[in-house]
Amino acid sequence: xxxxxxxxxxxxxxxxxxxxxxxxxxxxxxxxxxxxxxxxxxxxxxxxxxxxxxxxxxxxxxxxxxxxxxxxxxxxxxxxxxxxxxxxxxxxxxxxxxxxxxxxxxxxxxxxxxxxxxxxxxxxxxxxxxxxxxxxxxxxxxxxxxxxxxxxxxxxxxxxxxxxxxxxxxxxxxxxxxxxxxxxxxxxxxxxxxxxxxxxxxxxxxxxxxxxxxxxxxxxxxxxxxxxxxxxxxxxxxxxxxxxxxxxxxxxxxxxxxxxxxxxxxxxxxxxxxxxxxxxxxxxxxxxxxxxxxxxxxxxxxxxxxxxxxxxxxxxxxxxxxxxxxxxxxxxxxxxxxxxxxxxxxxxxxxxxxxxxxxxxxxxxxxxxxxxxxxxxxxxxxxxxxxxxxxxxxxxxxxxxxxxxxxxxxxxxxxxxxxxx
Amino acid sequence: xxxxxxxxxxxxxxxxxxxxxxxxxxxxxxxxxxxxxxxxxxxxxxxxxxxxxxxxxxxxxxxxxxxxxxxxxxxxxxxxxxxxxxxxxxxxxxxxxxxxxxxxxxxxxxxxxxxxxxxxxxxxxxxxxxxxxxxxxxxxxxxxxxxxxxxxxxxxxxxxxxxxxxxxxxxxxxxxxxxxxxxxxxxxxxxxxxxxxxxxxxxxxxxxxxxxxxxxxxxxxxxxxxxxxxxxxxxxxxxxxxxxxxxxxxxxx
Numbered sequence: 148x149x150x151x152x153x154x155x156x157x158x159x160x161x162x163x164x165x166x167x168x169x170x171x172x173x174x175x176x177x178x179x180x181x182x183x184x185x186x187x188x189x190x191x192x193x194x195x196x197x198x199x200x201x202x203x204x205x206x207x208x209x210x211x212x213x214x215x216x217x218x219x220x221x222x223x224x225x226x227x228x229x230x231x232x233x234x235x236x237x238x239x240x241x242x243x244x245x246x247x248x249x250x251x252x253x254x255x256x257x258x259x260x261x262x263x264x265x266x267x268x269x270x271x272x273x274x275x276x277x278x279x280x281x282x283x284x285x286x287x288x289x290x291x292x293x294x295x296x297x298x299x300x301x302x303x304x305x306x307x308x309x310x311x312x313x314x315x316x317x318x319x320x321x322x323x324x325x326x327x328x329x330x331x332x333x334x335x336x337x338x339x340x341x342x343x344x345x346x347x348x349x350x351x352x353x354x355x356x357x358x359x360x361x362x363x364x365x366x367x368x369x370x371x372x373x374x375x376x377x378x379x380x381x382x383x384x385x386x387x388x389x390x391x392x393x394x395x396x397x398x399x400x401x402x403x404x405x406x407x408x409x410x411x412x413x414x415x416x417x418x419x420x421x422x423x424x425x426x427x428x429x430x431x432x433x434x435x436x437x438x439x440x441x442x443x444x445x446x447x448x449x450x451x452x453x454x455x456x457x458x459x460x461x462x463x464x465x466x467x468x469x470x471x472x473x474x475x476x477x478x479x480x481x482x483x484x485x486x487x488x489x490x491x492x493x494x495x496x497x498x499x500x501x502x503x504x505x506x507x508x509x510x511x512x513x514x515x516x517x518x519x520x521x522x523x524x525x526x527x528x529x530x531x532x533x534x535x536x537x538x539x540x541x542x543x544x545x546x547x548x549x550x551x552x553x554x555x556x557x558x559x560x561x562x563x564x565x566x567x568x
Numbered sequence: 569x570x571x572x573x574x575x576x577x578x579x580x581x582x583x584x585x586x587x588x589x590x591x592x593x594x595x596x597x598x599x600x601x602x603x604x605x606x607x608x609x610x611x612x613x614x615x616x617x618x619x620x621x622x623x624x625x626x627x628x629x630x631x632x633x634x635x636x637x638x639x640x641x642x643x644x645x646x647x648x649x650x651x652x653x654x655x656x657x658x659x660x661x662x663x664x665x666x667x668x669x670x671x672x673x674x675x676x677x678x679x680x681x682x683x684x685x686x687x688x689x690x691x692x693x694x695x696x697x698x699x700x701x702x703x704x705x706x707x708x709x710x711x712x713x714x715x716x717x718x719x720x721x722x723x724x725x726x727x728x729x730x731x732x733x734x735x736x737x738x739x740x741x742x743x744x745x746x747x748x749x750x751x752x753x754x755x756x757x758x759x760x761x762x763x764x765x766x767x768x769x770x771x772x773x774x775x776x777x778x779x780x781x782x783x784x785x786x787x788x789x790x791x792x793x794x795x796x797x798x799x800x801x802x803x804x805x806x807x808x809x810x811x812x813x814x815x816x817x818x819x820x821x
Contacts, residue, residue, distance in 0.1 A: 150782070152786065153785060153786055153789050156786055156789055156790050156793075157789050157790070157792075157793045160789075160790050160793040160794055161793050164793070164794045164795075164796060165796070177730060178730045178731065178733045180733070181734065182733075182734070183734055184731055184732075185730045185731045185733075187727070191694075191697060191698055192698055192808070193698050193699070194698075194699075194791065194809065194817070194819055195804075195805045195808045195809040196791065196794045196795040196796075196805065197795045197800055197801075197802060197805055198795050198796045198797075198799040198800050198801055198804075198805070199799075199801035199802075199803070199804025199805045199807075199808065200794075200796070200799075201808065202791065202794060205790070206794070241786070244779075244783050245783070245786075245787060247702065247704075247710065247732070247735055248701060248702040248703070248704070248710065248783065248787070248818070249700050249701060249702050249712070249732075250701065250787050250818070250819075405796060405798050405799070406798075419798065420798050420799060422799065496674055499672040499674070500672065500673065500674040500675050502672070503672070503673040503675055503676075504673070504675035506675065510675050513677075513680060514674050514675075514680065515684075
């Protein structure tokens, strides 16, 4: 390992950092004698950068040279940035040494496309193959599948990687063609299908033979860039909902567009990345995956975009006051899940605890259930409280979105006790 | 007020439970042997730790509580928080006296408190698993200092022995001044006789392996490059990675 590696590492990390996915969950692999490492099923974050994002995997590109010229990407051919390429051995050693110091949970390998998709993919597969077979490395591996790569290479990658992913990037094909003329949705969905088939076939085989090889046991994920095009939240969430239908699809990531290529007039001029919208999309995604919501309940033709001021669950509840109040002591689990402010953990706690005692707002508070929003939507074992139907959804919305005067700041409405000099 | 004195071991605590049922008097306070008593003590009783008694209580608990809850008892014990032994005592008594299982009754203060404390310790266990940073010494031993709030280091050993099975390592709790050494086969508890092996979380440079400094440099460089400047959010960073852990983090040194 030489000093110049540092420069390469910095350059290729800069190029890889805009990919959001960092999860290391979904597979368990115990250590076996003579091998390095293990994989915990629940995913481990090892550090957090100054932007608050976790560092779980060594997120790195094999190279940031690229033959494509996608408008939203920092590594586009026409960008004047520093370029570098890792050799296979270099990257393997780096991964192992970082891993041994507990810096990382594994490797997230991505790459710019050089020569052609297959050539690039083949080099990437060599890295993860060497890790798994030569070093007998058991840590997590997430590999990007290059759009347009052949089925054979995707199939080989699945043998060594825990998770494979292909990024959709732009939710609608028409906009994708505008920003990335060399790409289309077919080149994205084809490898997605190869991965899905691989996962299903391996699952089938492993039901017959315990020793059959695993194929991308942590499934696949994908990513969409938000705010680089005029797609509505309805379009975005419908794409997510439809790909969550596919077996093996574990996560859709949303990445607020960061204005990196400012000189391209196909892209909107943003001052700040749309972070609130990104957050709301994740909340909506969670509603679909863990709260038994249907995509049509979150966004529809009347409300094609998510409310930026309040979260999508509260927004749904305010549009449907007839569903409330919910009786905490009687309602079933799925109804409790729909109360704004109550999460999966709280809902489960409520359901197990009410077998022992009737719950009051006091006992809810002690259990750590946040009542700030929930109070307007529930009744419990005490005198009926003021709820959304005693007033109007608009009023509840107003009190919940009102900016609170923070204690430290000067409060002009209050008479000061100490006069300023 | 009824006071029990015991030796502040877990076995001692279980013996205290046994004795209390035996004497049919239950303590209002548990104190260390020789610890100063408050005023107005009616009964003061000294518990003599007895393995047979404590294992009888434990066997009874095995019938009453699920493995997860029994685990919780030891997590709360490891928390080393003031009054955690009294909490365990009350919980055990409730569990033994109740005909039904009390494990899920979170409307009960002690049950809820047990869960909350156990969760705190569990959280710290995970923080350790995330944030331990090894430095490679010249003799090929990977060394990591930690200083957790609770005594949660022992809880992480299973994870670390599985993960770093083919390298020798030491994880050392500088706050409690003990650690564990893994020699490729077994983990043994150990104490360092002097503190000059490391200063401010860093291994002494003389003791470092040859390429250790380079890898630390690489990691710091990588960590810095990963930040997206348009999204800076220091509050979020600190929420996930509290500042008290920073002194031993390679990327923050």
